[in-house]
Every structure is written in structure tokens, then in C-alpha cells.
Amino acid sequence: MFNFFANIFGYILNFLYNLVNNYGLAIILFTLLIKIIMLPLSIKQQKTLKKSSELQEKMKILQFKYKNDPEQLNREVMSLYKEEKMNPFSGCFSAIVQFVLIISIFYLVKSPLTYMKKIEKPVLDNYISQIQQEGKQISDFYPEIDIIREKGKENEDVKINMDFLGLDLSKIPQQNINDYTVYILPALYIISSFISIRMTTAMTNKNKQDKKLLSSSSEEVKEEINEVDTIMQTNKMMSWLMPIMSISIAFVAPLGLALYWLINNLLMIVERIVLNYIMKKEESV
Secondary structure, eight states, X not given: OHHHHHHHHHHHHHHHHHHHSOHHHHHHHXXXXXXXXXXXXXXXXXXXXXXXXXXXXXXHHHHHHTXXXXXXXXXXXXXXXXXXXXOTTHHHHHHHHHHHHHHHHHHXXXXXXXXXXXXXXXXXXXXXXXXXXXXXXXXXXXXXXXHHHHHTTTOGGGOOOOEETTEETTOOGGGOTTOGGGGHHHHHHHHHHHHHHHHHHHHHHHHHHTOOOSSOOOHHHHHHHHHOOHHHHHHHHHHHHHHHHHHHHHTTSOHHHXXXXXXXXXXXXXXXXXXXXXXXXXXXX
């Protein structure tokens, strides 16, 4: 499955690369295009996030009311979702899509000659043999990156211009620990991830504060509500899981991947600000 999507993405990235003749610029345009394609899902996801936060108080009341009757609680919860026209598994679908994108684009950046240039394996194996015969080492995990470095200058078929604003997007942080430039893009990605997570948390908390309990507000109920926060904790965990996973991969992958994730995060931040503004205007009408 990942190979399938990486192959499709490779056609798109190669088309953009041929337009701008720069790997970094092509990745930025590619990221923007993917973001536009995914916009309907992003809109639905943000609406779901907002609606989910609005349902939290209702959920907590149900959890308190039916704490000794799990079966009735499940029925009431499903009835609530149906009443609010909300799919309780919509968040899972979004997470799956994000996971597929992460791995597929990792495949693409890891093997650009296979997925982007569409060079057959026997040809790549021949280049590897040539490099080894010259007494040079070649990576077991990123052989195509080494082929681009060693043979790209003399052979147009395997040439990819990976110089972007003074950064070599073919470099891998794990293999270039003493080169400070390899930490620039991952560091910016980490900062943008933190901002994105803070924005999501702030939006959720604000929506939560804007709602009042719809039933008893006795001290006993309030105490139980404070203890039962399962859905909120799950959302919080998921908001951290994907960035942590991405950061881990970014340090063992070529910098082109970190650039993709950085631009994706920046576009996501802008997207959330704009969508939140539009939804607020719609509510005020």
C-alpha cells in the first residue's frame, strides 16, 4: 500500500521538480498541493474537533449517570452521537490517513530514484556496483541517496538538485551529527509542532469553557465529572503521538522529509486559524 502511494506521489513530485529544477521548491509545492487535496478532510476534522469538545460535558454527565450500567451507557453514548450527527470513529480515519501519508512520503524521500525518477532496480544495482568498485561506501538503507551524491554530477538520469537555501536535503541527521545545518529543519519542525499542538489544545479548552452542564450541577456530579475525562485524555494523547513519531523519523531520514513536515505544519497552522475564524463568523450569523 505504501509503495502504491509513494509511486503516485513520485509522479507528482517529479513533475513539479521538472518545473522548478529544485528539490526543495518541488517539495514545498508538493506539500501545498497535498494540503489542497486534503482540505475537505481538514475542514471535517476541525468541525469534528470543535463538536467533540462541545459534547464533553454531555458525555461526562452520561458517564456519571450510568456509571454502574455500562450497557446502558454505551446505548446512551451512541444515541448522543446519532442525535448530534457525529461519527465517533471519524478521528480514527483521520489518524489512519495521516499515518499513510507519513510512511508513503518517507518511502518517496528515501528512494527518490525509484519513485520519482522511475529508474529500474537493475540500473540502480549497476550504479551501486560502480560506486563500490571505486572503493566508496554505500548505505544499506539509503543507497539511492548515495547514488545521487556520487553519480548525479556526471549523469543526468540520477541528478537531483537537492541544494535548498544552503541546506543539502539529501543529508541525514543521524549520519551527520557534527554538521549543525542538519538540525535546522528538524528543530523548526519541532517548534511548529509545539505551536500546532498548543493551538489545538487552546481551541478545545475554549470550546469546553464556553459550554455549561445540561443537568444537575451538584458537588457530587462536579467531582465525578472531574474524575471522568477519558475522551479528552485520548485526544490529548493523539495530538502528541503523531509529532513524536514524525520527529523520530526525521532524525533518521533525509532532510527532504523534515522540510515536507515543516511546510505541512506551517500550512496546517494557517489553515486552522482561517477555518476557526470562518466557523466563528458562521456561528455569529
